[in-house]
Amino acid sequence: MNDSRAAGARLTIKDVAREAGVSIKTVSRVLNKERYVGDATRARVEAAVAALKFRPSQAARTLGGRRSFQIGLVCDNPSPHYVYEMQSGIRDRCEADGVRMIAQPYDRGSDRLLDDIEALIDGINVDGLILTPPITDRPAVLDLLARRNVRFVRVSPGAQLETSSSVFIDNRAGARIMTEHLIALGHRRIGFVTGHPDYATSIQRAAGHRDALVAAGIAPDDALVVRGDYDFASGARAGGQLLALDDRPTAIFASSDDMAAGVLAAAHGLGLHLPRDCSVAGFGDDALAGYVWPPLTTIRQPTRSLAWNAADLLLDPDARIDYRECPFDLIVRASTAPLES
Amino acid sequence: MNDSRAAGARLTIKDVAREAGVSIKTVSRVLNKERYVGDATRARVEAAVAALKFRPSQAARTLGGRRSFQIGLVCDNPSPHYVYEMQSGIRDRCEADGVRMIAQPYDRGSDRLLDDIEALIDGINVDGLILTPPITDRPAVLDLLARRNVRFVRVSPGAQLETSSSVFIDNRAGARIMTEHLIALGHRRIGFVTGHPDYATSIQRAAGHRDALVAAGIAPDDALVVRGDYDFASGARAGGQLLALDDRPTAIFASSDDMAAGVLAAAHGLGLHLPRDCSVAGFGDDALAGYVWPPLTTIRQPTRSLAWNAADLLLDPDARIDYRECPFDLIVRASTAPLES
DNA sequence: TTGTACGCGTTATCAA
DNA sequence: TTGATAACGCGTACAA
Numbered sequence: 001m002n003d004s005r006a007a008g009a010r011l012t013i014k015d016v017a018r019e020a021g022v023s024i025k026t027v028s029r030v031l032n033k034e035r036y037v038g039d040a041t042r043a044r045v046e047a048a049v050a051a052l053k054f055r056p057s058q059a060a061r062t063l064g065g066r067r068s069f070q071i072g073l074v075c076d077n078p079s080p081h082y083v084y085e086m087q088s089g090i091r092d093r094c095e096a097d098g099v100r101m102i103a104q105p106y107d108r109g110s111d112r113l114l115d116d117i118e119a120l121i122d123g124i125n126v127d128g129l130i131l132t133p134p135i136t137d138r139p140a141v142l143d144l145l146a147r148r149n150v151r152f153v154r155v156s157p158g159a160q161l162e163t164s165s166s167v168f169i170d171n172r173a174g175a176r177i178m179t180e181h182l183i184a185l186g187h188r189r190i191g192f193v194t195g196h197p198d199y200a201t202s203i204q205r206a207a208g209h210r211d212a213l214v215a216a217g218i219a220p221d222d223a224l225v226v227r228g229d230y231d232f233a234s235g236a237r238a239g240g241q242l243l244a245l246d247d248r249p250t251a252i253f254a255s256s257d258d259m260a261a262g263v264l265a266a267a268h269g270l271g272l273h274l275p276r277d278c279s280v281a282g283f284g285d286d287a288l289a290g291y292v293w294p295p296l297t298t299i300r301q302p303t304r305s306l307a308w309n310a311a312d313l314l315l316d317p318d319a320r321i322d323y324r325e326c327p328f329d330l331i332v333r334a335s336t337a338p339l340e341s
Numbered sequence: 342m343n344d345s346r347a348a349g350a351r352l353t354i355k356d357v358a359r360e361a362g363v364s365i366k367t368v369s370r371v372l373n374k375e376r377y378v379g380d381a382t383r384a385r386v387e388a389a390v391a392a393l394k395f396r397p398s399q400a401a402r403t404l405g406g407r408r409s410f411q412i413g414l415v416c417d418n419p420s421p422h423y424v425y426e427m428q429s430g431i432r433d434r435c436e437a438d439g440v441r442m443i444a445q446p447y448d449r450g451s452d453r454l455l456d457d458i459e460a461l462i463d464g465i466n467v468d469g470l471i472l473t474p475p476i477t478d479r480p481a482v483l484d485l486l487a488r489r490n491v492r493f494v495r496v497s498p499g500a501q502l503e504t505s506s507s508v509f510i511d512n513r514a515g516a517r518i519m520t521e522h523l524i525a526l527g528h529r530r531i532g533f534v535t536g537h538p539d540y541a542t543s544i545q546r547a548a549g550h551r552d553a554l555v556a557a558g559i560a561p562d563d564a565l566v567v568r569g570d571y572d573f574a575s576g577a578r579a580g581g582q583l584l585a586l587d588d589r590p591t592a593i594f595a596s597s598d599d600m601a602a603g604v605l606a607a608a609h610g611l612g613l614h615l616p617r618d619c620s621v622a623g624f625g626d627d628a629l630a631g632y633v634w635p636p637l638t639t640i641r642q643p644t645r646s647l648a649w650n651a652a653d654l655l656l657d658p659d660a661r662i663d664y665r666e667c668p669f670d671l672i673v674r675a676s677t678a679p680l681e682s
Numbered sequence: 683t684t685g686t687a688c689g690c691g692t693t694a695t696c697a698a
Numbered sequence: 699t700t701g702a703t704a705a706c707g708c709g710t711a712c713a714a
Contacts, residue, residue: 011463012691023701028693036699055463059409060691062400063706067693077425080628084421088446100465104442105429122352122396124441232631261632268634287421290573291602291632293609353707364685369709377683401707404690408709685714691706698701 011054020048031056058100068125071314073103074117074141075132078230079258081287082303086132086155089307097315102126106135114144121148128152128314130307134198136166153314155306158200165313165322167306171201171283174299174328175208175255176215178281181297181330182251183216186339187279190218191242191249193228193235193259202230205255205283224249228259235262243270243278250278250339257284261292264335279336286331295333302326352395361389372397399441409466412655414444415458415482416473419540419571420599422628423644427473427496430648438656443467447476455485462489469493469655471648475539477507494655496647499541506654506663508647512542512624515640515669516549516594517556519622522638522671523592524557527680528620531559532583532590534569534576534600543571546596546624565590569600576603584611584619591619591680598625602633605676620677627672636674643667 013031017024022041029037030045037045048054062068071094075086083105090101102124106113113135120126128151135141136154142163145152154166182190192209195202206225213220223245226238235254239262242249254260260282267278274280274294282289282296285303289296309324316322354372358365363382370378371386378386389395403409412435416427424446431442443465447454454476461467469492476482477495483504486493495507523531533550536543547566554561564586567579576595580603583590595601601623608619615621615635623630623637626644630637650665657663 010691014691024692025694025701026699029700032693038699041699053459055460057404057466057691058464059400059403059466060706061693063398063404063708064691064693065706068400080422080425084418084424084446087444091445100443101445102441103428103444104432105425118394119396123399125398125400258632265632265634288632291599291606291629293606293634351707355707365708366685366710367683370684373709379683382683398707401690402709404692405707405709406690683714686712687710688712689710690708694705695703696701697703698699 016048016054020045062125067127070100070102070124070126072120072126072129073101074129074135076106076108076135082285085303086307089304090311093308093311121150130310137200153310155310156201167309167324169301169326169328171204172208175205176212177330178253178299179209179212187251188218189249191252192225193238193254195255196229230256232258232262235259236266239263239266253281255283257282257288257296257298260296261288264292275335275337281336294335297333297336298331300329300331352393357389357395361385403466408468411441411443411465411467413461413467413470414442415470415476417447417449417476423626426644427648430645431652434649434652462491471651478541494651496651497542508650508665510642510667510669512545513549516546517553518671519594519640520550520553528592529559530590532593533566534579534595536596537570571597573599573603576600577607580604580607594622596624598623598629598637598639601637602629605633616676616678622677635676638674638677639672641670641672
């Protein structure tokens with residue numbers, strides 16, 4: 001096999017066509033897995049492609065055709081771990097179809113977000129987009145995509161579900177189950193740290209928590225619900241606030257694992273013994289659970305699976321709107337313990 | 342301003358040229374910031390571009406011209422935080438030049454790595470690549486890029502510095518300073534957790550640690566040096582091993598903050614009081630320091646700055662090989678304390 | 683300083 | 699089932 005591809009001598013379909021003894025259009029057909037290609041012809045072309053290690057030019061495909069084989073991920077930054085898992089899941093699904101994911105970190109609330117999205121549409125000609133919270137629910141973004149007639153799939157949306165396909169977990173049920181777990185351990189005064197209000201998941205998780213309280217006959221107490229922003233620092237603040245209450249909660253449930261880690265840090269800082277003095281639980285993608293002591297009890301959101309399914313919906317040629325729910329897990333660890341009598 | 346860009350009606354240079362009353366070539370000149378354009382003409386074209394919100398097709402630019410305005414980041418996965426910071430820093434620099442970063446998580450030791458890189462070269466026509474450890478030192482990758490005549494910049498390389506531009510911090514000095522810090526606190530038996538041997542930084546940091554010991558007249562003790570892999574789990578293992586020694590070290594310095602967090606977890610698991618029973622320090626990008634208790638004392642590697650500088654070198658039209666060193670910080674926190682007498 | 687004509691490598695259209 | 703040819707939207711080379 002001659003691998004001496006001299007620098008500058010770009011390999012084109014023409015070379016493959018010559019090698020296989022067919023027309024360039026036939027090579028194109030094989031490359032695009034079109035029908036109406038003879039088996040023998042297809043085999044010869046595939047052999048030629050492999051022998052030459054031919055890779056079609058994305059630019060030329062995009063320019064000439066209707067597809068660009070590129071999709072965009074518009075992922076704000078809840079946490080580096082979340083971004084990483086989203087990218088990994090989408091990439092895994094894209095590889096199977098020879099599609100490239102265009103991804104970059106976005107700054108929260110960047111003024112240029114809409115511009116960036118238009119750059120993906122006009123500049124890159126993306127075949128579709130995947131949106132994550134909180135962008136997934138931003139009306140301006142949804143309007144833009146509808147106006148420009150761009151396909152997109154939303155991760156964890158909170159409204160306008162009829163607009164696009166979407167993937168999610170049942171955040172409300174997850175939060176309910178975690179709170180039920182805490183109640184079953186004997187806790188009655190349970191602190192709750194909400195997520196950032198721009199995220200639909202914040203509302204859903206708060207509702208699930210309340211569901212469990214009500215079902216157990218525990219009167220929800222607003223003093224035990226503290227606002228957080230889904231990051232470590234806000235969790236530490238909220239934890240400090242809850243633990244400073246005269247009638248301290250015996251357990252705290254944070255709406256993300258970043259915040260739960262913050263609560264742990266606050267508890268440590270107050271010299272509390274965990275989980276004896278206060279049980280801590282979190283809702284998240286299990287990113288941090290391994291890094292804190294004691295390990296967090298969490299509702300595990302399967303971020304990578306959400307991402308894979310989002311890409312799967314986007315790449316599905318049948319364009320109908322579809323919803324896909326992913327299962328979550330309750331991971332019980334040592335950080336939530338039965339109340340001592 | 343008429344923003345009614347009907348779906349399907351792509352805007353081209355032609356439209357801008359008509360709007361501005363010039364030829365398409367003149368529009369192209371303005372878009373590419375070429376010289377020899379009259380001020381009045383330039384102003385009119387820029388006004389037309391803005392009015393129409395015109396964005397040139399990346400595909401067409403790539404196909405017709407010599408550049409693709411895209412660079413690739415080939416970043417293996419030391420940690421999600423590292424990947425995130427690398428992407429952010431590179432994106433920041435690229436935005437200024439209207440260049441797009443093509444990034445995706447790579448699986449450690451993926452067989453398809455070389456294929457992926459060739460896909461970036463042949464499929465995307467990248468203008469250049471940025472490599473991070475450990476890929477930054479893989480001979481097969483360096484050979485490929487030399488053979489294909491692709492520009493690239495390396496982050497934290499360990500050898501063959503004459504091959505490309507590169508950016509780095511002084512890992513050896515950083516590790517020396519941290520060890521000096523621990524020695525100054527009175528520690529003589531200092532455990533050391535190495536990084537993964539495929540990373541040049543592992544060797545450099547181990548050397549720096551040893552430098553400080555030797556300079557202080559402390560005989561390096563192989564029993565106190567334990568192999569780690571730069572991740573949390575290996576840090577926990579290594580920490581457990583060091584803390585199980587009959588003559589336990591009074592301080593442990595881990596070659597990454599992920600591993601330092603693992604050491605902390607191991608110490609907690611053994612019921613030790615930190616930093617009284619054992620001082621823990623780390624070398625890293627400060628990703629985890631906020632998430633663990635007590636906060637880690639770290640050498641802070643400015644990952645985002647390294648990334649920015651790598652992109653800066655890559656985008657510099659002057660192709661000469663250049664080295665750029667970024668400053669690091671010693672962040673002293675409560676996790677390293679003076680020995681009690 | 684500005685404009686014209688051509689080519690980039692692929693897909694789409696239409697004919698064979 | 700295959701092939702010839704015309705786009706696609708821009709940059710390049712050269713002419714004006």
